[in-house]
Amino acid sequence: MDGRVCEFPGCAAVGEFRAPKSRAELRQYRWFCLAHVREYNAKWDFYKGMSESEIEAQIRADQTWRRPTWRLGPQADRRASDPFESLLDPYDILADADVRRQKDRRFAAQPNNLTPAEQQALSILDLKWPQTLDSVKLRYKELAKRHHPDANGGNKEAEERLKLINRAYTTLRQSPHFAT
Numbered sequence: 001m002d003g004r005v006c007e008f009p010g011c012a013a014v015g016e017f018r019a020p021k022s023r024a025e026l027r028q029y030r031w032f033c034l035a036h037v038r039e040y041n042a043k044w045d046f047y048k049g050m051s052e053s054e055i056e057a058q059i060r061a062d063q064t065w066r067r068p069t070w071r072l073g074p075q076a077d078r079r080a081s082d083p084f085e086s087l088l089d090p091y092d093i094l095a096d097a098d099v100r101r102q103k104d105r106r107f108a109a110q111p112n113n114l115t116p117a118e119q120q121a122l123s124i125l126d127l128k129w130p131q132t133l134d135s136v137k138l139r140y141k142e143l144a145k146r147h148h149p150d151a152n153g154g155n156k157e158a159e160e161r162l163k164l165i166n167r168a169y170t171t172l173r174q175s176p177h178f179a180t
């Protein structure tokens with residue numbers, strides 16, 4: 001890689017990372033700096049089916065090249081499943097911090113990672129995860145009816161319980177964790 005310069009137009013960084021030119025030419029490489037090989041790899045699917053010269057033209061014409069607009073989430077999935085990805089990045093050196101953070105965030109959003117507030121809300125409604133939003137709604141209606149002050153002779157305790165139940169329901173209703 002001695003003396004190689006990143007092939008991205010206008011970039012003068014050392015071209016020390018390689019990426020196949022196209023699916024048909026997996027053993028011929030372009031050389032980029034780390035930032036540009038990441039972008040090139042991220043757009044790999046987009047280049048699919050294009051000829052070498054079309055890719056070349058696209059790279060030069062692409063206004064979004066420097067500021068990728070694709071979302072990292074789905075990209076992270078593709079990294080894991082695309083067999084070409086392991087070829088491009090066998091040691092996962094390109095899975096940068098952003099992608100990893102994105103993965104972590106998705107992991108944190110799994111149902112078994114409910115927030116403490118959501119867990120508390122579940123226990124107030126006396127429910128166990130997983131639940132559908134519909135079943136939570138049903139449970140809420142049932143409890144709200146049972147603990148309504150009107151049904152308890154204006155009982156202050158019932159009123160407090162109802163407040164808790166309302167708050168718990170609001171917390172869960174806003175949770176992104178329900179699979180619809």
Ligand SMILES: [Zn+2]
Pocket residue numbers: 006007008011012013032033034035036
């Ligand atoms: Zn570069």
